[in-house]
Amino acid sequence: xxxxxxxxxxxVNEFSKLPGVGQKTALRLVLHLLNQPASGVADFxxxxxxxxxxxxxxxxxxxxxxxxxxxxxxxxxxxxSIICVVEDTRDVMAIENTGQYxxxxxxxxxxxxxxDGVGASDLNIESLVDRTASGEVLEVILALSATMEGDxxxxxxxxxxxxxxxxxxxxxxxxxxxxxxxxxxxxxLGRSIATRVPYENSLMK
Amino acid sequence: xxxxxxxxxxxVNEFSKLPGVGQKTALRLVLHLLNQPASGVADFxxxxxxxxxxxxxxxxxxxxxxxxxxxxxxxxxxxxSIICVVEDTRDVMAIENTGQYxxxxxxxxxxxxxxDGVGASDLNIESLVDRTASGEVLEVILALSATMEGDxxxxxxxxxxxxxxxxxxxxxxxxxxxxxxxxxxxxxLGRSIATRVPYENSLMK
Numbered sequence: 001x002x003x004x005x006x007x008x009x010x011x012v013n014e015f016s017k018l019p020g021v022g023q024k025t026a027l028r029l030v031l032h033l034l035n036q037p038a039s040g041v042a043d044f045x046x047x048x049x050x051x052x053x054x055x056x057x058x059x060x061x062x063x064x065x066x067x068x069x070x071x072x073x074x075x076x077x078x079x080x081s082i083i084c085v086v087e088d089t090r091d092v093m094a095i096e097n098t099g100q101y102x103x104x105x106x107x108x109x110x111x112x113x114x115x116d117g118v119g120a121s122d123l124n125i126e127s128l129v130d131r132t133a134s135g136e137v138l139e140v141i142l143a144l145s146a147t148m149e150g151d152x153x154x155x156x157x158x159x160x161x162x163x164x165x166x167x168x169x170x171x172x173x174x175x176x177x178x179x180x181x182x183x184x185x186x187x188x189l190g191r192s193i194a195t196r197v198p199y200e201n202s203l204m205k
Numbered sequence: 206x207x208x209x210x211x212x213x214x215x216x217v218n219e220f221s222k223l224p225g226v227g228q229k230t231a232l233r234l235v236l237h238l239l240n241q242p243a244s245g246v247a248d249f250x251x252x253x254x255x256x257x258x259x260x261x262x263x264x265x266x267x268x269x270x271x272x273x274x275x276x277x278x279x280x281x282x283x284x285x286s287i288i289c290v291v292e293d294t295r296d297v298m299a300i301e302n303t304g305q306y307x308x309x310x311x312x313x314x315x316x317x318x319x320x321d322g323v324g325a326s327d328l329n330i331e332s333l334v335d336r337t338a339s340g341e342v343l344e345v346i347l348a349l350s351a352t353m354e355g356d357x358x359x360x361x362x363x364x365x366x367x368x369x370x371x372x373x374x375x376x377x378x379x380x381x382x383x384x385x386x387x388x389x390x391x392x393x394l395g396r397s398i399a400t401r402v403p404y405e406n407s408l409m410k
Binding site for chain 2: 001002003004005006007008010011013014015017018019020021025027028029030031032033034038040041042043044045047048049050051052053054055056058063064065066070071072088089090092093096097
């Protein structure tokens, strides 16, 4: 693109580094901000700067939190004997939205991905192992994405935790509720046949 | 959404004010920024702040420019007798990319839109009228969007300029090159039949 201003070009380049934002979208977003009052733009940049500079992570579960210990870890209503291991804070939000889970979480902060240079030591794995040492924890649920990175991470965690006196489970994989069989990809469908469950077990308790 | 942190929620809310960005996309963008090094986030917010605070507009055509007079208006190669009137800087970039235009521009900074509270006095219309007063300008091309707001603005500009000794033209409307007739909407197709041109005139000179 042929920009009439270096300032404009810089701002567009910064926006187009964001995931899923190309140059045209970046230009649209930048021109939108430019049309806002100065206070609106200051609010925008201020919120981003503050988030980056003042962000804290829960000392227990490593989820994003404004307090040293997050609301879920400090709640007396949550079952501390079950830990659900997730990739990031979005997964915590997604599982909380289901209303089906009452345990606590552990946020890894990513998945093992040698291609992206992310190894096990870059993730919050040691703190998870430490948490399971207390004897209070009875079950660890591995709720990671059904991708190669997710599977690699699950396998690594399983090896780390299998000698403890713990139940280790992974979230169920298969066809989605409301999914029509003919549109399901063959890997999912094939595996959901191979890992079929007795009908009584498939009913919600 | 149920955020674990007020800082995160604020940043997501600011991002979701951008056009075409919903809460889920905003969260994805914010978490991406959060994973960047502090210097990357500072570059991002700095570029946006600087753009807003240091932005200047060309004194002649009102396009975004780092100099008092933009590169196009100050170029000796451009034909100052033709002014192409456009809505914003994106349109200047789009027309420059065609390589078909060698005149100068005038950027209105918007379109007349009573629904959005934008009147003629909010746009750079007086400065356009002043530019045509010098006698140097022979033609004004109205290159505005084919929307109700565009048509309203064209009509307003036409009334303002028609008594001057000027040729006033509008960019051609019709079916796009490469467009298949059966997929063209009926208004465009109907108008392109009604405003058909002699075959010789439709050839590029």
